[in-house]
Amino acid sequence: MHWDFLGYWWLVFPLMGVMGAIGRGYEQRARRRHARRLEIIHAKTEARAIARGIPYPTSGIPVVQTEQAPPAETQEARLQRLFDTHDGVTKRWLEYELDVAKAISYPAMSDGRQPLTAAFLRAKRVADNLRPASAKSRLTKEQFTEYRNAVTDYEVAFDVAERDARRIQDSGFTDAERKRLDTAKQLLTVAIDQAATPAERQLAYKRVREELDGLISLSDGAIDRLEKQVSLELTMGPSATPSATPAPASDQRRPAASAPPSAPPAASAPPSQLPTQAVPQPMPAPWPVPSRSVKRPPKS
Numbered sequence: 001m002h003w004d005f006l007g008y009w010w011l012v013f014p015l016m017g018v019m020g021a022i023g024r025g026y027e028q029r030a031r032r033r034h035a036r037r038l039e040i041i042h043a044k045t046e047a048r049a050i051a052r053g054i055p056y057p058t059s060g061i062p063v064v065q066t067e068q069a070p071p072a073e074t075q076e077a078r079l080q081r082l083f084d085t086h087d088g089v090t091k092r093w094l095e096y097e098l099d100v101a102k103a104i105s106y107p108a109m110s111d112g113r114q115p116l117t118a119a120f121l122r123a124k125r126v127a128d129n130l131r132p133a134s135a136k137s138r139l140t141k142e143q144f145t146e147y148r149n150a151v152t153d154y155e156v157a158f159d160v161a162e163r164d165a166r167r168i169q170d171s172g173f174t175d176a177e178r179k180r181l182d183t184a185k186q187l188l189t190v191a192i193d194q195a196a197t198p199a200e201r202q203l204a205y206k207r208v209r210e211e212l213d214g215l216i217s218l219s220d221g222a223i224d225r226l227e228k229q230v231s232l233e234l235t236m237g238p239s240a241t242p243s244a245t246p247a248p249a250s251d252q253r254r255p256a257a258s259a260p261p262s263a264p265p266a267a268s269a270p271p272s273q274l275p276t277q278a279v280p281q282p283m284p285a286p287w288p289v290p291s292r293s294v295k296r297p298p299k300s
Contacts, residue, residue, distance in 0.1 A: 075144065079135040082151050086127060089155050093124070098221050104185055107216050108165035108172070116164045120157040127154040177215055184211040192229045205230050
């Protein structure tokens with residue numbers, strides 16, 4: 001029997017761990033009981049001191065620290081977070097709805113006949129209808145839960161529709177229709193290119209509309225945005241150099257340096273012989289000056 005017991009010597013280690021855990025638990029409970037007794041003693045002493053009108057210092061009283069639950073989030077903060085999510089999904093959708101380049105690359109996002117796109121549009125309508133006027137609106141628990149679920153469905157439906165549109169791209173069109181889409185992409189680049197001439201940009205814009213006609217239905221917002229981009233490029237493009245208007249004959253004959261009022265007008269010279277830069281003029285002779293004293297330039 002003695003040798004059989006020695007075969008289980010390894011049980012000493014787990015038993016020591018169990019006994020240590022029991023000892024630590026007992027020690028912790030004893031410390032908590034001691035702290036509570038001290039609090040009760042100090043509270044009774046303070047109450048007796050206050051009843052007798054004796055000031056009692058409270059700075060040295062040990063206080064047991066307890067974990068406090070975080071303050072509950074207000075409904076306004078939760079609504080604002082839902083508004084941010086709602087607006088974020090709408091902003092992502094408008095990038096496909098208003099950007100003609102994205103509408104050409106991923107036409108399924110603008111096609112309501114696609115099942116996933118139609119499901120997304122329905123989820124968007126539900127979320128928009130359930131959206132409160134502001135984050136300060138007071139909602140019941142059922143109304144808040146309904147709007148939260150609608151925003152979640154709206155976000156999930158958009159993610160699914162976006163992934164599917166990026167997957168299929170233009171695979172639903174024929175070869176001829178895909179060629180028209182590629183042509184529209186190239187023309188769209190010319191239509192908003194600042195290096196192109198105004199005539200080229202206007203022609204490219206008209207060709208884009210013609211190539212997409214019957215293939216992709218652009219929204220009014222996308223058309224307005226494209227027209228603004230084209231007109232902006234036309235405005236920012238290189239302006240024509242204004243033609244130099246000839247100066248009046250009187251301005252051409254005007255000398256570079258102004259003469260005193262008492263001096264007679266200088267002899268006129270052909271415009272080709274006028275100096276390009278102002279040169280110092282000799283002091284005029286006192287009035288009157290005989291006409292024969294004026295030296296005229298030799299005729300060429």
